[in-house]
Amino acid sequence: MQADASTLHAAVADDFAAVDRTILAQLESRVPLVQTIGQYIIQSGGKRLRPVLVLLAARALGYQGEKHVHLAALIEFMHTSTLLHDDVVDESSLRRGRSTANDTWGNAPSVLVGDFLYSRSFQMMVEVGSMDVMAILSAATCTIAEGEVLQLTNIGNADIDEAAYFETIHGKTAMLFEAAAHAGAILARETDDTVTPAQVSALQNYGRYLGLAFQLIDDLLDYQGDAETMGKNVGDDLAEGKPTLPLIRAMQVGSPAQASLVRGAIEKGGLEQLDEVLEVVRLTGGLDYTRSRAQEMADNALSELKALPESEFRDSLERIALLSVGRQA
Secondary structure (H helix, E strand, O other): OOOOHHHOOHHHHHHHHHHHHHHHHHOOOOOHHHHHHHHHHHOOOOOOHHHHHHHHHHHHOOOOOOHHHHHHHHHHHHHHHHHHHHHHHOOOOEEOOEEOHHHHHOHHHHHHHHHHHHHHHHHHHHHHOOHHHHHHHHHHHHHHHHHHHHHHHOOOOOOOOHHHHHHHHHHHHHHHHHHHHHHHHHHHHHHOOOOOHHHHHHHHHHHHHHHHHHHHHHHHHOOOOOHHHHOOOOOHHHHOOOOOHHHHHHHHHOOHHHHHHHHHHHHHOOOOOHHHHHHHHHHOOHHHHHHHHHHHHHHHHHHHHHHOOOOHHHHHHHHHHHHHHHOOO
């Protein structure tokens, strides 16, 4: 099966169009700048994987209602708010090939509009009307915030190990993938008692593994891609002193001199030694190792889908898992 990005939304095309309409309607605010920044970041591209996961997870378990559209839209609001906040924290100037909101309007408006989107997402959660969904998403917001703080505290820390790295990326990235798939499955189970707890757990696990694979490839591409295809600046992670898996692996298996070079680059930050670090990461197999771990996570995600009945929705979830490790941007 080919992982073609153009087919990701096909199985839920009508639902996806409804999500877009809901997002635009929910962005309305009496404060013009809220709408301006919200629309700018929402419409700046991306595959909208997290809301698609909600739609596909619900439909894969036979959901026939309409609340999954509202749920998918609020998940996108949660994601967008984290992007606004992350770009301020990271002092980023480029995302998806466009200037970031903070680069265009400044840090304060970006943070405050991020707060608005988070708040609006919780209003929408109430409208969905499921205490189990609220429990999943409210817990997810705490885990995501902890993951971001954990990443921040590890800036410049060359002693972080692989286990700590995975804890960080689970919080900051995989948690929202997990919550999206889990919440969509819960909606289905609440309206159909033939949906089993094992199927709900399978979709939760699928989302977690998918999110881990997605972030692993993101961290790989920071040392392998280019700004034109990635829509962000190459070497951003190194410039910020983030100890991601390609660097962790290079320090683990490289020579003392190679490990010392990478360690120094993490602790210092900046791009003065980018070319040397890229060479060490390549020579030590850091890139290949990171890709192999991403493939492992994607394979785990695919395995979880065996618990679901065959359908076009399950097929789409499979394609997303394949795309997560095959993408170049």
